[in-house]
Amino acid sequence: LWRVCGGQGKGGILVRRGAGLESLVYSDRLSTNAVVRELRMEGHRLQYCLVEGFGPREGWVSIRIKDAVLLLQEPLAAENTAVKAAAASFKPRIYSSKDLNGKAELDTSWSPVEKALFYQSCGRWDPDQLRSLR
Numbered sequence: 001l002w003r004v005c006g007g008q009g010k011g012g013i014l015v016r017r018g019a020g021l022e023s024l025v026y027s028d029r030l031s032t033n034a035v036v037r038e039l040r041m042e043g044h045r046l047q048y049c050l051v052e053g054f055g056p057r058e059g060w061v062s063i064r065i066k067d068a069v070l071l072l073q074e075p076l077a078a079e080n081t082a083v084k085a086a087a088a089s090f091k092p093r094i095y096s097s098k099d100l101n102g103k104a105e106l107d108t109s110w111s112p113v114e115k116a117l118f119y120q121s122c123g124r125w126d127p128d129q130l131r132s133l134r
Contacts (some may be wrong), residue, residue: 004034006070015059030055
């Protein structure tokens, strides 16, 4: 991820349709403090997809002009923290034939998809049951 830090007082930074500096310019600028995702990098030119902020959804921008920095790469710490938190809170269900205890149906709060997968793993697979869930 990249954050736009240039373009203050100008309404943001110029966005072009292509990687070349001669390519067409969008009428809208990419706003200062906008966050973009890198799609491709060619030298000091960045092809992006808009994540947050205002401006064209996709395009090409310069990350610097002479000594002025226009975009700064964001640390991935926030993204990695969210992924780790989601992984830590994930509690997989362990399926076992003991869960049936001789019953024809499960009396748990399992979703229809979980039940279908359980029955499939126990050899009691009914393709029509899964089709009905679509």
